[in-house]
Amino acid sequence: MKDPILSNNERAFVEKAIAEKLRIDKRGLNEFRNLAIFYGKNYGSVIASLGETKVFASVSCEVSTPKTTRPNEGTIFINVEMGSQQNEPCIVVTRILERTIRESNCIDLESLCIVAEEKVWNLRVDISILNNEGNVIDCACIAAVSALAHFRRPDCTASGDGEFTIHKSAEKDLIPIVLHHYPICVNYALFEGKTPIADPTILEERVTNASLILAVNAYKELCSIHLTGVSLTSPYLIQKCSDMAAERAKHIVEYIKDALEQDRIDRENGQAKGFSQSIKLTNIPSNFTDTQEIDQVMDTENDGSGELEEVMADESFEKIDSDTVASTWTKEESDESSDSDVQVIEESPKKKGIINVMEIVDTSSDDEEKETIVLN
Amino acid sequence: MANVKINLLINKPKYSAHIEESNSRIFTTGEVITEQKDFMRGHGTYLEDGFIKSSVVGVAKQINKLISVVPLKSKYVGEIGDVIVGRVTEISKKRWKIDTNSRLDSVLLISSINLPGGELRRRNAEDEQSMRKLLQEEDLLSAEVQNVYTDGSLSLHTRSLKYGKLSQGILISVSPSLIKRRKNHFHNLPCGISVIIGNNGYIWVAPIVNVEEQGGGFAQCLDPVSKGDRETIVRVKNCIQALSACYVMIYDTSIMYAYEESMKYDVKELLNQDTMYEVGFNAKQRILQLE
Amino acid sequence: MVQDLLSAQGLRMDGRRHNELRQIQCKLGVLESELFTHKNRCDGSAYMLHGNTKVIASISGPKHPSKSSGKKDESFIFNVRVKFATFSKNGERQKVLKNSKKLGEIEINLKNIFKSVILVEKYEKSQLDLNIEVLQHDGGSEICTIVNTATLALIDAGICMKEYVCACTASLTNDGLALLDVSHLEEICGGPTLTIAALPRIGDHEQSVAFIELSQKFYLKDLNKIFDCCQLGCEKIRTILDEAIRGNAYEHVNSDLTSN
Numbered sequence: 039m040k041d042p043i044l045s046n047n048e049r050a051f052v053e054k055a056i057a058e059k060l061r062i063d064k065r066g067l068n069e070f071r072n073l074a075i076f077y078g079k080n081y082g083s084v085i086a087s088l089g090e091t092k093v094f095a096s097v098s099c100e101v102s103t104p105k106t107t108r109p110n111e112g113t114i115f116i117n118v119e120m121g122s123q124q125n126e127p128c129i130v131v132t133r134i135l136e137r138t139i140r141e142s143n144c145i146d147l148e149s150l151c152i153v154a155e156e157k158v159w160n161l162r163v164d165i166s167i168l169n170n171e172g173n174v175i176d177c178a179c180i181a182a183v184s185a186l187a188h189f190r191r192p193d194c195t196a197s198g199d200g201e202f203t204i205h206k207s208a209e210k211d212l213i214p215i216v217l218h219h220y221p222i223c224v225n226y227a228l229f230e231g232k233t234p235i236a237d238p239t240i241l242e243e244r245v246t247n248a249s250l251i252l253a254v255n256a257y258k259e260l261c262s263i264h265l266t267g268v269s270l271t272s273p274y275l276i277q278k279c280s281d282m283a284a285e286r287a288k289h290i291v292e293y294i295k296d297a298l299e300q301d302r303i304d305r306e307n308g309q310a311k312g313f314s315q316s317i318k319l320t321n322i323p324s325n326f327t328d329t330q331e332i333d334q335v336m337d338t339e340n341d342g343s344g345e346l347e348e349v350m351a352d353e354s355f356e357k358i359d360s361d362t363v364a365s366t367w368t369k370e371e372s373d374e375s376s377d378s379d380v381q382v383i384e385e386s387p388k389k390k391g392i393i394n395v396m397e398i399v400d401t402s403s404d405d406e407e408k409e410t411i412v413l414n
Numbered sequence: 415m416a417n418v419k420i421n422l423l424i425n426k427p428k429y430s431a432h433i434e435e436s437n438s439r440i441f442t443t444g445e446v447i448t449e450q451k452d453f454m455r456g457h458g459t460y461l462e463d464g465f466i467k468s469s470v471v472g473v474a475k476q477i478n479k480l481i482s483v484v485p486l487k488s489k490y491v492g493e494i495g496d497v498i499v500g501r502v503t504e505i506s507k508k509r510w511k512i513d514t515n516s517r518l519d520s521v522l523l524i525s526s527i528n529l530p531g532g533e534l535r536r537r538n539a540e541d542e543q544s545m546r547k548l549l550q551e552e553d554l555l556s557a558e559v560q561n562v563y564t565d566g567s568l569s570l571h572t573r574s575l576k577y578g579k580l581s582q583g584i585l586i587s588v589s590p591s592l593i594k595r596r597k598n599h600f601h602n603l604p605c606g607i608s609v610i611i612g613n614n615g616y617i618w619v620a621p622i623v624n625v626e627e628q629g630g631g632f633a634q635c636l637d638p639v640s641k642g643d644r645e646t647i648v649r650v651k652n653c654i655q656a657l658s659a660c661y662v663m664i665y666d667t668s669i670m671y672a673y674e675e676s677m678k679y680d681v682k683e684l685l686n687q688d689t690m691y692e693v694g695f696n697a698k699q700r701i702l703q704l705e
Numbered sequence: 706m707v708q709d710l711l712s713a714q715g716l717r718m719d720g721r722r723h724n725e726l727r728q729i730q731c732k733l734g735v736l737e738s739e740l741f742t743h744k745n746r747c748d749g750s751a752y753m754l755h756g757n758t759k760v761i762a763s764i765s766g767p768k769h770p771s772k773s774s775g776k777k778d779e780s781f782i783f784n785v786r787v788k789f790a791t792f793s794k795n796g797e798r799q800k801v802l803k804n805s806k807k808l809g810e811i812e813i814n815l816k817n818i819f820k821s822v823i824l825v826e827k828y829e830k831s832q833l834d835l836n837i838e839v840l841q842h843d844g845g846s847e848i849c850t851i852v853n854t855a856t857l858a859l860i861d862a863g864i865c866m867k868e869y870v871c872a873c874t875a876s877l878t879n880d881g882l883a884l885l886d887v888s889h890l891e892e893i894c895g896g897p898t899l900t901i902a903a904l905p906r907i908g909d910h911e912q913s914v915a916f917i918e919l920s921q922k923f924y925l926k927d928l929n930k931i932f933d934c935c936q937l938g939c940e941k942i943r944t945i946l947d948e949a950i951r952g953n954a955y956e957h958v959n960s961d962l963t964s965n
Contacts (some may be wrong), residue, residue, distance in 0.1 A: 439956065440951060440954045442860075442869075442947060442950055442951065443860055443866050443867075443868060443869055443902070444866075444867060444868035444869060458865065458867070460824060462867070467867075469824055469862050469865035469866055469867065470860070470864070470865055470866075471860050471863075471950055471954055472954070485863035485864065486953075486954055487734075487748075487749065487861060487863045488862070488863030489767060489863070503769075511769075511771075517766075517768065517769075517828065517831045518769050518830060518831060519766075519769040528932070565829060565830055599932075
């Protein structure tokens with residue numbers, strides 16, 4: 039699929055607006071879209087959404103031989119699927135995630151060793167971009183990290199002389215992966231190399247073509263920096279962005295931890311909802327929903343950001359309004375009351391997005407079957 | 415026993431280091447040339463923060479208020495009236511695409527050639543179809559720049575008996591900045607061969623052919639060339655390469671000087687790097703003495 | 706895993722001080738195309754040795770776009786191709802992955818870096834090919850040598866650019882001292898490595914960074930230190946490149962180009 043042509047008028051409009059510190063969706067320059075994380079019924083499957091951008095991540099594991107250079111460490115493989123889009127953005131996203139997750143040593147790979155030099159666990163993170171409305175990298179990173187944190191692998195015991203047994207989930211509890219820290223990518227689109235815009239939409243991304251991606255963890259450690267696209271920036275700006283990114287990362291890590299905790303409680307109570315909660319009826323594209331309803335939603339949103347604008351207007355974007363940040367991260371309550379995914383489909387067969395989700399749920403359960411085969 | 419001579423990739427002998435020329439200053443990429451506002455920026459420069467900066471590495475040149483930097487090595491930038499030697503790369507409707515060592519391929523319109531025998535063009539489909547009979551892909555020709563389009567590509571013409579298809583000879587390509595702009599680029603050298611020094615850096619060395627006999631410039635003369643002529647052609651070719659290796663401006667006099675300097679060597683020996691530099695350097699010395 | 710990268714005497718594993726570069730040698734115009742082949746003629750080339758990394762870069766163009774290069778929407782077509790020689794690592798013959806993600810990433814990065822410094826508007830409708838051959842490579846920071854070599858090759862070809870692009874790496878010791886120009890040995894010892902490509906002189910560091918890459922993590926407060934170290938390295942590399950370029954240029958100048 040080829041990107042539709044971006045007209046010069048649109049480009050000029052966005053650029054001018056940014057020069058006046060205005061964004062086309064009325065956000066402040068350092069304001070992020072709503073983040074939501076939904077855990078699937080299987081361990082290690084996550085849908086993260088940032089505004090309309092949706093990313094699905096699924097972690098699986100299998101037993102393989104270690105690399106000769108690191109005989110007592112497990113391996114991790116990251117694969118990103120971007121639908122039928124071109125190769126280039128896919129490579130960029132994959133490499134940034136690899137740098138962020140693999141090269142920052144956030145996973146305790148030594149704990150994934152079964153028998154040194156012979157058998158280790160190989161983790162595989164499959165990431166599918168379900169919908170690209172800009173800032174895929176942030177969303178993909180959040181999805182990948184929370185999927186890893188959510189994942190449970192089967193326990194196994196080594197019994198000397200290279201023999202080992204892998205226990206089924208019925209025999210022994212599954213055990214989580216050890217994560218030392220949660221690296222979070224924060225993407226800033228750069229306009230003219232000077233003005234950073236947090237969480238760019240697809241239109242903004244296409245206008246500027248340049249962005250600075252910083253991966254920071256909650257301990258204010260910088261895990262990776264990446265300057266993509268055709269751009270020249272100043273070191274001062276990088277410093278400034280990294281401070282803002284650290285702030286943002288702290289909040290997101292907290293949010294992921296809260297979501298994990300919530301999921302744990304839900305599971306204990308046997309109320310795990312799966313992906314059905316990720317479907318919001320109010321959020322279905324306009325050709326489907328009653329326009330009035332959308333207007334209402336828009337109005338309420340405008341009211342909310344109206345205050346914010348006043349705050350942001352004079353003291354541009356260096357200041358983060360913690361209240362608004364907190365409010366944007368509140369998990370949205372889903373109107374969905376149905377328990378099973380199938381029902382949802384019957385209700386609204388026209389919604390493409392849902393069918394996608396369903397397929398993925400299916401494949402992920404397939405995966406599990408495969409896994410069990412491997413384990414046996 | 416094979417005769418093997420190994421040349422290491424070492425620094426070239428610094429023959430040229432003896433001659434100091436203080437007038438010409440080298441500007442490197444990004445270097446500020448001037449901050450005065452009343453200058454105009456020419457080729458090889460760009461404007462930033464009110465400074466005129468160099469965008470290439472080369473020698474600054476000032477003509478009145480126009481400042482430009484001539485890069486040491488670059489593609490050919492055409493000017494109207496230049497003599498060029500080129501190669502046909504493509505035939506399309508009503509035009510030939512010609513490679514002239516410039517950024518974009520040049521065009522030779524069928525309307526800007528003289529048909530063989532001074533015949534008038536009939537402007538019908540037939541003569542468009544017979545274009546390949548005149549010039550095929552990979553054919554070499556000499557021509558003159560008629561016009562420079564806004565995108566920098568050139569339009570050529572061959573409306574003179576001296577231009578046209580080239581038949582037998584050798585093509586040498588050197589940097590276009592080494593070609594000296596002169597009134598005449600067609601020379602019959604005293605050693606009995608002819609050279610066409612194209613402004614675009616392509617040089618054609620060929621036996622002397624009577625122009626009148628060619629009739630319109632698109633017939634190819636394939637008469638046998640004598641062994642002596644061939645040897646002279648190769649010697650001239652090697653001399654031009656020696657001059658180019660020593661960064662000596664190339665024009666009829668310098669070629670002849672190099673030719674005379676080379677006489678004490680066998681043609682084959684001129685391929686030897688040391689001999690090449692010696693010939694080039696000696697020719698350079700003679701040019702400087704002349705000045 | 707992390708060893709001390711700096712001895713008590715303030716020397717590194719290969720005997721350098723903390724702010725010292727590895728040996729750099731470079732040469733312009735190493736490939737000459739006497740052969741008259743239109744399509745892939747080499748119009749500029751350079752060779753660089755940096756520590757144990759050896760790279761040859763060659764430029765072909767600007768030229769008429771070839772039909773196969775397809776993309777018609779782009780006004781300036783810039784192709785980058787990077788190849789690692791089969792013997793490039795440790796001198797052993799190894800299978801080199803073609804079209805791997807890592808290679809793809811380097812090519813994308815190079816494309817972006819140089820598109821931001823080449824005066825693109827002068828080369829409308831043309832095609833420029835940059836070919837990189839890594840003869841020997843020493844560690845993961847080969848992109849910095851590749852960038853420096855490509856800069857030299859572009860200058861040799863007489864391509865209009867805003868500035869030299871210089872790339873450099875820096876690392877950090879356990880005591881928080883920035884180390885310039887990380888070698889392979891130091892890299893596998895586990896320190897963080899920051900790579901930047903910068904335009905060392907453009908007006909007071911404003912808009913001067915074209916590329917950043919980081920592997921491993923460090924505290925945010927150290928960013929300034931390590932960044933300054935990188936920039937210092939870039940400036941040092943710039944002087945080395947400048948020297949090579951001027952040395953090469955003087956030979957030409959004696960042929961009085963100005964007489965035209």
